[in-house]
Each structure stands twice: as C-alpha cells, then as structure tokens.
Amino acid sequence: MHTIRLAVDVMGGDYGTRTIIAGIVEARSLTTWPFSVRLCGNEKTIREVLSLLQDETGFEIENCPDYIGQNDIAARSWKQKSGSPIVRAITLQAEGLVDATVSAGDTRVLLGAAIFILGRLPDVTRPALAAFVPTITGRPTLLLDVGANLNCRTEHLVTFGRLGFEYQKLFFDGYLPTVALLNIGKEPYKGTSAILESAELLNSQLSTFRGFVEGSQVLRGETDVIVCDGFTGNVLLKACESFFPLTMAVLGDDAKLGAQIREKMTILNPEHYGAAPLLGIAGTVLKAHGCSSSGAIARSIVRAVDTVRAGRG
Amino acid sequence: MHTIRLAVDVMGGDYGTRTIIAGIVEARSLTTWPFSVRLCGNEKTIREVLSLLQDETGFEIENCPDYIGQNDIAARSWKQKSGSPIVRAITLQAEGLVDATVSAGDTRVLLGAAIFILGRLPDVTRPALAAFVPTITGRPTLLLDVGANLNCRTEHLVTFGRLGFEYQKLFFDGYLPTVALLNIGKEPYKGTSAILESAELLNSQLSTFRGFVEGSQVLRGETDVIVCDGFTGNVLLKACESFFPLTMAVLGDDAKLGAQIREKMTILNPEHYGAAPLLGIAGTVLKAHGCSSSGAIARSIVRAVDTVRAGRG
Numbered sequence: 001m002h003t004i005r006l007a008v009d010v011m012g013g014d015y016g017t018r019t020i021i022a023g024i025v026e027a028r029s030l031t032t033w034p035f036s037v038r039l040c041g042n043e044k045t046i047r048e049v050l051s052l053l054q055d056e057t058g059f060e061i062e063n064c065p066d067y068i069g070q071n072d073i074a075a076r077s078w079k080q081k082s083g084s085p086i087v088r089a090i091t092l093q094a095e096g097l098v099d100a101t102v103s104a105g106d107t108r109v110l111l112g113a114a115i116f117i118l119g120r121l122p123d124v125t126r127p128a129l130a131a132f133v134p135t136i137t138g139r140p141t142l143l144l145d146v147g148a149n150l151n152c153r154t155e156h157l158v159t160f161g162r163l164g165f166e167y168q169k170l171f172f173d174g175y176l177p178t179v180a181l182l183n184i185g186k187e188p189y190k191g192t193s194a195i196l197e198s199a200e201l202l203n204s205q206l207s208t209f210r211g212f213v214e215g216s217q218v219l220r221g222e223t224d225v226i227v228c229d230g231f232t233g234n235v236l237l238k239a240c241e242s243f244f245p246l247t248m249a250v251l252g253d254d255a256k257l258g259a260q261i262r263e264k265m266t267i268l269n270p271e272h273y274g275a276a277p278l279l280g281i282a283g284t285v286l287k288a289h290g291c292s293s294s295g296a297i298a299r300s301i302v303r304a305v306d307t308v309r310a311g312r313g
Numbered sequence: 314m315h316t317i318r319l320a321v322d323v324m325g326g327d328y329g330t331r332t333i334i335a336g337i338v339e340a341r342s343l344t345t346w347p348f349s350v351r352l353c354g355n356e357k358t359i360r361e362v363l364s365l366l367q368d369e370t371g372f373e374i375e376n377c378p379d380y381i382g383q384n385d386i387a388a389r390s391w392k393q394k395s396g397s398p399i400v401r402a403i404t405l406q407a408e409g410l411v412d413a414t415v416s417a418g419d420t421r422v423l424l425g426a427a428i429f430i431l432g433r434l435p436d437v438t439r440p441a442l443a444a445f446v447p448t449i450t451g452r453p454t455l456l457l458d459v460g461a462n463l464n465c466r467t468e469h470l471v472t473f474g475r476l477g478f479e480y481q482k483l484f485f486d487g488y489l490p491t492v493a494l495l496n497i498g499k500e501p502y503k504g505t506s507a508i509l510e511s512a513e514l515l516n517s518q519l520s521t522f523r524g525f526v527e528g529s530q531v532l533r534g535e536t537d538v539i540v541c542d543g544f545t546g547n548v549l550l551k552a553c554e555s556f557f558p559l560t561m562a563v564l565g566d567d568a569k570l571g572a573q574i575r576e577k578m579t580i581l582n583p584e585h586y587g588a589a590p591l592l593g594i595a596g597t598v599l600k601a602h603g604c605s606s607s608g609a610i611a612r613s614i615v616r617a618v619d620t621v622r623a624g625r626g
Contacts, residue, residue: 136563147497150505184460184547192463192544215551219559231505232545234497238528239549243556246532250449251577257570264564 003034004308006301007062007089007098010041010049012105013297014290017041018049020104023297025053031302033309038062038098040085064088068109077106078113086110090117093283100284100304102275104292110285111148111278118283126152127280128160129230129287130167132273133240135221140273142168142177143218145230146237148278152229157181157198158205163279164225165206170310176208177224182232183212198227219243219268241270275300277307284308316347317621319614320375320402320411323354323362325418326610327603330354331362333417336610338366343615346622350614351375351411353398377401381422390419391426399423403430406596413597413617415588417605423598424461424591431596439465440593441473442543442600443480445586446553448534453586455481455490456531458543459550461591465542470494470511471518476592477538478519483623489521490537495545496525511540532556532581554583588613590620597621 010020024037036058039046043063050056066083078087089101090113103110107129120127130144144160145152152160161179168177181199183191188199191212202209210223218226219240228236244265251261266272271293275286284307288300323333337350349371352359356376363369379396391400402414403426416423420442433440443457457473458465465473474492481490494512496504501512504525515522523536531539532553541549557578564574579585584606588599597620601613 136559150497182548184463184544215548215553216555218552219555228548231497232548235495235528235541235545235549236552239531239552240528242529242532243560246449247560247578250581251574257573260567260570261564261574265560267563 001034003036004100004305005036005038005098006304007038007040007092007101008301009085009089009101009103009105010039010046011064011067011085012103012290013288013292014104015293017045018052019292019294020297021046021049021053023292023294024059024301026294026298027301027305028058030298031305033305035301035305036060037301038089038092040064040089040092062088062092068106076112077109078116084109087113087117090114090285093285094118099308100286102286102288102297102300102304104288104290104297104300107147107287110287114278114281114283114285118281118285121280121282124159124163124280126156126159127278128163129276130164130279131233131237131276133218133226133237134244134268134270134273135219136267137221138267139221141218141221141223142225143233143237144225144227144279145233146276147230147234149230151231152194154194154197154201157194157227157229158201159280160227161198161202161206161209161225164227165208167277167279168224170307172224178208178210179206179225179227180210180213180223182218182226182228182236183214185214186212202227244268244270271296272299274303277303284311314347316349317413317618318349318351318411319617320351320353320405320414321614322398322402322414322416322418323352323359324377324380324398325416325603326601326605327417328606330358331365332605332607333610334359334362334366336605336607337372337614339607339611340614340618341371343611344618346618348614348618349373351402351405353377353402353405375401375405381419389425390422391429397422400426400430403427403598406598407431412621413599415599415601415610415613415617417601417603417610417613420460420600423600427591427594427596427598431594431598434593434595437472437476437593439469439472440591441469441476442589443477443592444546444550444589446531446539446550447557447581447583447586448532449580450534451580452534452537454531454534454536455538456546456550457538457540457592459546459589460543462543464544465507467507467510467514470507470540470542471514472593473540474511474515474519474522474538477540478521480590480592481537483620485537491521491523492519492538492540493523493526493536495531495539495541495549496527498527499525515540557581557583584609585612587616590616597624
C-alpha cells in the first residue's frame with residue numbers, strides 16, 4: 001500500500017482553516033489507506049490550528065504568502081499569485097511531489113491553475129467540473145458540468161459524457177456506467193440543437209448511453225452520469241443539495257420525528273458525497289464546496305485518495 | 314359577479330378526457346365565483362365521460378375533429394389543424410366567446426396558437442411560460458421561463474422579469490412583488506454576460522429587484538419571481554416538483570410517520586399550485602402539466618378564473 005500524497009488548500013473554505021484541518025483528521029477514520037497531506041496556507045495560522053487540535057502527525061506545511069482576493073481576476077490569478085495556496089498545491093502536483101490536490105477555494109482559480117499548470121488530457125478542449133448529486137437509490141449520480149463551462153457546444157457536451165463515463169468507470173468493478181443527457185423532455189425533437197446533436201454522437205460512441213433525462217428524474221438516480229451545460233448543472237446541483245437541509249428544517253422541529261426522518265433521508269445528505277472532481281485535467285484535482293463542513297472535507301479527502309488509487313488500476 | 318367563461322382542451326393530458334373533466338367538476342368546490350366551460354375535444358368521447366360522471370350542467374361541447382399527433386410540426390400545427398382542441402379553444406377566445414383557455418396539451422402548439430391567433434402584448438418579442446414553484450414558505454415563487462424559450466438574450470430575460478412582476482402583482486393586494494435573477498453565484502462577476510446585463514437593467518427598471526439567487530435558494534421562497542432561461546427553468550421546476558413525491562416515497566412506508574410528514578410537507582406538493590400562465594400574450598392562457606391529476610386540473614381552472622378576475626381589476 002503506497003502512501004497517497006495530497007496537497008490541501010487550507011485557506012479556501014467559508015469556515016476557515018480549522019474546519020479544513022479537522023476534516024483531514026476526520027478522514028483518517030474513514031479510510032484504511034495511508035495518506036499524507038501537505039497543508040497549503042499561512043504557516044502561522046496552520047501552526048495555531050494544529051496546536052489546538054493537538055495532532056501534528058502526518059502533516060507537512062507549505063507556507064503560502066499570497067492571498068487571492070475577490071478583486072483579483074480569477075482567470076489570471078494562477079499566474080500572478082504563484083504563492084497562493086491553490087497555485088502552490090497544483091505546482092507541487094505538477095512537480096510530482098503530491099498525487100492529488102483538494103481545495104474548497106474559488107472554482108475559477110482552481111480550474112485556471114489546473115488547466116495551465118497541469119494541462120489538459122488529449123482531445124479535451126474544455127475540462128469540466130463534475131459533482132455527485134445525492135439520489136434516492138443511495139448511489140449518487142455524477143453530474144457535469146456544474147459551473148466551469150456556462151455555454152456549451154456539441155463537442156463540449158460529448159466530451160463531458162466521455163469524461164464522466166471514464167471517471168465513474170474507475171470505481172465500478174467491471175460494470176459500465178450509464179450516461180444520459182439532461183433535457184426538457186424525452187421526445188427526440190425537444191431541446192437545443194447542441195443537445196440533439198450530442199445525443200446522436202453519444203449514442204454512437206457509448207454503448208451505455210441512455211438518451212434524455214428530465215429534471216424530475218435526477219434525484220431518482222436512474223443513470224450513473226448526467227451531462228448538461230455548466231449553468232444548468234450548477235443550478236440543479238444546488239437545488240438538489242438543498243432538499244435534505246430543507247426537509248430537516250420543515251420536519252425536524254419534532255425531536256423524535258426528526259431523528260427518524262434524518263435516518264431515512266440521510267441518503268440525500270450532500271455532505272456524504274465529498275468533493276467535485278475536475279475532469280479532463282492531466283491529474284487528480286478535487287473541488288470541495290466553499291461551505292464544506294469538516295465532515296464534507298473528510299469525504300473529499302477520501303474521494304481524492306480513492307481516485308488516485310483507482311487511477312493506478 | 315359576472316360568470317367567467319373558459320375554454321378547456323379536454324384531449325391534451327396524459328390521463329385522458331375523464332381526468333380533465335373530473336378536474337373541472339372538482340374546481341366548482343374550490344371557488345365560489347361562477348364559471349362556465351366549453352369542453353374542446355371529441356364530442357363522442359366527451360358525451361361518454363359526462364354520462365359516466367352524471368354531471369352535464371354548465372358545460373358546452375365544442376366538437377374538435379382534428380388531432381395533433383407527435384409527427385405534426387408543432388410550430389405550424391396552429392395553422393394546419395384549425396379543428397384541433399387547442400386551436401379551437403384559442404380561436405373561441407380570440408372571437409370573444411371565452412375569457413381564458415386551459416390546456417394540458419403540447420406547450421409548443423399552445424404557445425404557437427396563442428402567439429399567432431391572440432397576439433403578443435406591446436413590447437414583448439418572446440412570450441414566456443411561467444410556473445409556480447412550491448417553496449417552504451407555503452407561498453409559491455413564479456419561475457419563468459420554464460420551457461418556451463431555451464436560449465435567451467438580455468432583452469428576453471428583462472422582459473420576463475417585467476412580465477412576472479406584473480402577473481404576480483395582480484394577486485398581491487397593494488404589495489409589490491420582489492424579483493430575482495437565477496445565477497450560479499451572488500458575486501457580481503459570476504454568470505453569463507446576458508445575466509449580468511439583465512441584472513443591471515432590471516435594477517434600474519424595478520424597485521423590487523433583489524439581484525441574484527442560486528439554485529439552493531429557490532425552494533426557500535425568498536422572492537416572488539425568479540427569472541431564467543427556459544432550459545434551466547424547465548429542469549429546475551421539474552427537479553423541485555419531484556421533491557414532494559420522492560420524499561413521500563422515501564419516508565411514506567410507515568403509515569403513521571407518512572401521514573405526519575404528508576401534512577407538514579404538503580406545502581411542497583406541486584399539485585396545489587395549478588397551471589403555468591403564458592405571459593406576454595394578449596389574453597389569459599394557462600398550460601397545465603401533461604401529467605396533471607384531476608386535483609391539479611381543478612387548481613388550474615381556479616387559477617384561470619382568478620387570473621381573469623384579477624385582470625379586470
């Protein structure tokens with residue numbers, strides 16, 4: 001069992017460095033596979049958190065003096081802010097010092113750094129951000145794109161289908177993942193021309209292509225991969241992720257009822273599904289939600305470890 | 314109290330003529346306002362259903378010999394199939410014989426007939442299909458467009474904002490409805506150029522414009538109107554509508570728990586919110602879901618009656 005080496009941006013989440021490091025510690029109880037972590041961020045902040053947590057084993061610190069603010073132009077930040085946590089993490093990966101990167105920071109900065117430092121896979125013009133949508137089957141569906149590419153042409157949608165298929169296949173023991181295109185109806189004349197053309201191409205390229213699915217089917221988990229443009233995917237993902245906390249808000253005021261419901265509905269809890277992989281990049285890069293709790297960070301770490309393992313075959 | 318005269322396409326739903334006519338009968342118990350209905354469809358089928366229901370009062374029959382099949386080109390059907398239920402209903406409305414039309418049939422045929430027979434409102438290039446999304450506040454949000462316009466430019470989104478505002482205002486006693494734009498983030502640099510431009514224009518045109526909302530906020534019901542393109546709106550609406558039945562599927566197997574949950578979650582039941590209004594048309598036209606139950610049809614009828622009443626001021 002080779003130790004898997006991760007770089008983690010500990011400055012990027014909404015809840016601060018402490019939540020992210022607590023998540024990494026938590027991840028150790030979720031996987032038996034050994035992993036080490038380079039904590040990328042402000043060294044002083046990191047040392048304070050580690051001394052609070054009383055757990056410094058297995059960590060290395062990569063001090064990052066730069067900070068990317070809201071006023072920085074995200075698409076160029078990877079170039080101008082080489083000392084920022086995201087850019088340092090991706091650079092460590094490009095230098096072969098780590099196997100994967102996890103960040104809860106700005107998606108565009110992460111994507112820009114990944115594309116320009118690690119590079120794209122052959123035949124991929126637009127890498128995609130994918131995400132796991134909780135479903136009532138208990139097995140999440142991989143949805144892509146969820147925000148990296150707002151306007152998509154046929155070639156992009158077809159590439160997303162292929163990337164999603166390949167990623168899910170890593171984890172499916174011999175079974176081929178099924179792929180569908182998100183559309184406004186099942187009839188073969190509904191939808192944009194890009195979607196209709198993509199359906200024809202995917203049908204000829206993937207034996208497990210299942211045609212169209214509508215918004216009402218997403219939570220049913222009928223296919224392993226769903227392809228759409230990044231605007232629709234982002235909106236849909238966030239709406240689906242809001243179902244579990246809203247149900248708890250509506251139903252949870254009665255303590256006994258609340259506990260029963262939480263147990264049954266827990267399959268729809270987005271916290272269980274970890275980070276969103278950037279697909280089409282020459283390397284393993286995962287984007288955790290900005291609002292990730294330590295539990296969500298822990299699952300993101302495990303997802304990174306599992307992805308590197310599966311990729312090694 | 315002037316009787317409100319409706320034309321209803323009784324051939325268009327997935328569950329057949331009987332469900333639609335049963336819904337009309339059911340609507341009588343949901344409103345005290347008098348209304349009459351012209352049943353547009355196959356006369357023989359209608360007479361069979363009416364004799365089964367043993368209720369023929371208040372109905373007139375508009376025999377429609379034409380049928381629009383899946384192979385007809387929807388955009389032209391309004392012209393070629395003048396004897397189809399949708400086209401007959403809209404024509405009765407254009408002739409001043411009814412005040413509003415309700416159909417659970419093909420959206421594109423209904424929209425085509427409405428645009429070309431009734432016409433558009435001044436300054437509206439693209440009428441929109443709006444729909445009520447259930448929210449946890451118990452007060453639904455009007456979402457538009459939900460499928461009539463898949464690709465939208467700035468001018469269309471701004472028009473949708475204005476149309477949604479005007480429609481909701483009909484029902485709000487003196488209070489001005491709030492309007493938001495659906496986007497992938499709240500930051501003013503996120504989103505497509507059409508969305509960013511629309512935000513600027515809506516901000517200058519509507520005093521109750523509230524900026525951006527994300528997918529996670531839709532079910533929270535924070536604004537009265539949410540504007541988006543028709544592809545995203547269709548997917549989002551269907552996903553949100555799937556939430557109530559899926560929750561019941563996951564939680565409802567325990568009879569006692571199921572009943573408690575149904576009672577609390579009923580505010581998210583899409584059946585309670587009736588049909589989707591076509592906005593920007595010179596007349597009241599409502600589209601019910603193809604899969605409408607009789608209860609959903611009943612609420613669509615009430616929505617049509619209320620819209621005509623409110624429009625008269």
